[in-house]
Amino acid sequence: MILGIGEILFDQYPEGNRLGGAPFNFAAHLKALGLPVTFVSRVGVDEEGDAILDALVRRGFDPGMIQRDPRHDTGRVTVTLDDDGIPQFTIVSDVAYDHLAYSDAVAAALAQGPDMIYYGTLIQRSHAASATVMKILENRSPSTRCFCDLNLRKGCYSQNSITRSLVHCDILKLSDGELSILKDLFNVRAADKLFIDDLMHNFAITWVSLTSGVMGSTLFTRNDVFFADPDEQDAVVDTVGAGDGYAAILAAGCLLGWQPARILQRAARFAGALCRIPGAIPEDSEFYRPFLGWMNDGGER
Incomplete structure (x- = not known):
């Protein structure tokens, strides 16, 4: 089981709202690909919160893992796209997910011994939610791998929250901008590779995944470095959520034992497919059909 922790919210575009939040996007992709996923978050007692619960149920998630907050609104982000489809985010503060609590349901999910825990830094911008994330990580099984997707958003992280995240991290994903x-x-001021080598050594990180947009992506392991070109970008609609899709395939490949070079190729292909549809997650489950076979082939094709 994969335990995803973090924000679920509405991305507010000029043309309307879309469900989003990096941890939810990550979890939704893995769920659609047939992997067992439990998702933990917190929403308000409002229309947006009701809509999120309905959407989660439709996608096969347990709504009992979503806390309701009577005093804080459901999270939201305003999104605008530039001429190249690159998103600009304005993240509303002091919303429901900032008050995520360590509940009995969270403790029960952790007691199942998840194979992987996913987390990022946005959920840790508040003291309350950060304490909850740290308690989850500190009480995990020794065999549980921790996947940290930094997702650094302006004004929503600190050196302290990053350091705490790295302490528990087995797999780190970050972009070249975040690096x-x-x-x-x-x-x-050291070269990128030397800095990454030091990160891996100092924090006992097993893998570091570095995404570099049109320059491709790189996976650093304890013994080797792997590189993949990006998927062909012939019809980009927008890039919102592409990194979350990349992270989902990276996690799947790790859990299913694919070879690193194959993981990179598939993650790039999946992220590229997401760039050709609007929004972070597809509404039509047919989107996933070309990728379902990956989950059972051992990463050999």
């Missing part, structure tokens, strides 16, 4: 932010925060 630059880390180097600045830690006041490092």
Whole structure:
């Protein structure tokens, strides 16, 4: 079982709202691909919260893992796209997911011994939710792998929250922009690979996945470095959520034992397919049909 922790919210576009939040996007892709996923979050007692619960039920999630907050609104983000389809986010603060609690349902899910726990930094921007995430990570089974997708958003992280996340991390995913932010925060001027080598050594990280947009992606392991070109971008609609899709395939490949080079190729292909549809997650389950076979072939094709 994969335990995803974090924000679920509405991305507010000029043309309407779309369900989103990096942890939810990640969990929704894995669920649609047939992997067992439990998703933990918190929403308001409002129309948006009701709509989120309905959407989760339709996608096969347990709504009992979603906490309701009577005092804080459901999370939301305003999104605008530039001429290249690159999103600009404005994230509303002090919303329901900022008050995520360590509930009996969370403890029960953790007691099942998940194979992987996914988390990021946005859910840790508040003291309350950060404490909950840390309690989950500190009480996990020793065999549970921790997947940290930093997803650094302006004003929603600190050096402290990043360091706490890295302490528990087995698999780290970050973009080249986030790598630059880390180097600045830690006041490092070394070459990227040397900095990543130091991160892996100092925090006992097994894999570091670095995405670089049109320049492709790289996977650093303890013993080797793997590179993949990006998927062909022949008809980009928008890039919202492409990184979350990439992370989902990276996690699936890790859990299913695919070879690293195959993981990168498939993650790039999946992320590229997402860039050709509007929004972060597809409404039509047919989107996933070309990728379902990956889940059973051992990563050999």
